[in-house]
Amino acid sequence: MKDCRLKAVGRVTPCAPPAVRGLTAPPDFSQIVNHKSKIVNGFTLVEMLVVISILGILAALTVPALKNLGKSNAAISASRQLLDGVGRARQLAIVNRTTVFMVFVPTNFWNNTGWWGKLTPAQQTAAMNLCDKQWSGYTFVAYGAMGDQPGQHAWHYLEPWHALPDGSFIASWKFTPPGPSPAMVVGGFNIYGFGTNAVPFPTADAPLAMAVLPCIAFNYLGQLTTDGQNPASRDEYIPLARGSVLPAMDPSTKTFQLNSPSVSEMPPGNSTSSAFNLVDIDPLTGRATLRFQTVQ
Numbered sequence: 001m002k003d004c005r006l007k008a009v010g011r012v013t014p015c016a017p018p019a020v021r022g023l024t025a026p027p028d029f030s031q032i033v034n035h036k037s038k039i040v041n042g043f044t045l046v047e048m049l050v051v052i053s054i055l056g057i058l059a060a061l062t063v064p065a066l067k068n069l070g071k072s073n074a075a076i077s078a079s080r081q082l083l084d085g086v087g088r089a090r091q092l093a094i095v096n097r098t099t100v101f102m103v104f105v106p107t108n109f110w111n112n113t114g115w116w117g118k119l120t121p122a123q124q125t126a127a128m129n130l131c132d133k134q135w136s137g138y139t140f141v142a143y144g145a146m147g148d149q150p151g152q153h154a155w156h157y158l159e160p161w162h163a164l165p166d167g168s169f170i171a172s173w174k175f176t177p178p179g180p181s182p183a184m185v186v187g188g189f190n191i192y193g194f195g196t197n198a199v200p201f202p203t204a205d206a207p208l209a210m211a212v213l214p215c216i217a218f219n220y221l222g223q224l225t226t227d228g229q230n231p232a233s234r235d236e237y238i239p240l241a242r243g244s245v246l247p248a249m250d251p252s253t254k255t256f257q258l259n260s261p262s263v264s265e266m267p268p269g270n271s272t273s274s275a276f277n278l279v280d281i282d283p284l285t286g287r288a289t290l291r292f293q294t295v296q
Helices: 030-037 045-096 121-128
Strands: 100-104 137-143 155-157 168-170 184-186 189-191 195-198 212-218 236-246 262-265 277-281 288-292
Touching: 045 100, 045 137, 045 168, 045 212, 045 236, 045 277, 045 288, 184 236, 189 236, 189 277
Parallel strands: none
Antiparallel strands: 100 137, 100 212, 137 155, 168 236, 184 189, 195 212, 236 262, 236 277, 277 288
């Protein structure tokens, strides 16, 4: 190593470290830190107003889309539930080896002449509890089921009453009596009114003769039927509507009244427009599928 001592002066000075190629002295951050310390964090009033305006525009564009999404989800839920209900009725018919009726709650069912007066107080209460299920309620009823003694068949309610999700119901025109002509033609499908059958209502021990309810039926093979034995001659279509069926209420007691409900489709006519949803039941197999308009 080179001797860097200064002999003339009489003292020794250490050698300076040799420069290393490619290395420089570390930067001085003091000026950067001092510069940043002078910056004031925050937004100006103009910037805040611009951001708020943008958020308002986004909200105005998003809220209608979210509402439509909710309506779409309600329609999908109702379609799925009704498909499952039809499948359940078919399954019960096969398991019990008998005809199973999927019966629906019409409006103004209490107007059956003489029927209401024959109900016990408990049966009238049970019927009143179905006021909020008009055009949306259904259950499964069979004359004879597993466990009945031979020759001693009885009516059975196989499940409690069900209801479609809020915001959906079966289209009102489907509850018109069936006739030679379709009640409505939707999407090219001829849709006839519900068939009817005399079943005990609202419970299995209620009077039978006057309670004629709209229904569809499945035989012991799971086929759609009108006579309890042979398969039906045509598909059964059940149209779904979006909207509300609000039962009449007593303004003072807030209890249901035996008056006509308030019914509305929202948007109007959606059960017959291009937004239709139909549950289609094949007569030979009894299986149900969903029909709706597709974009070509």
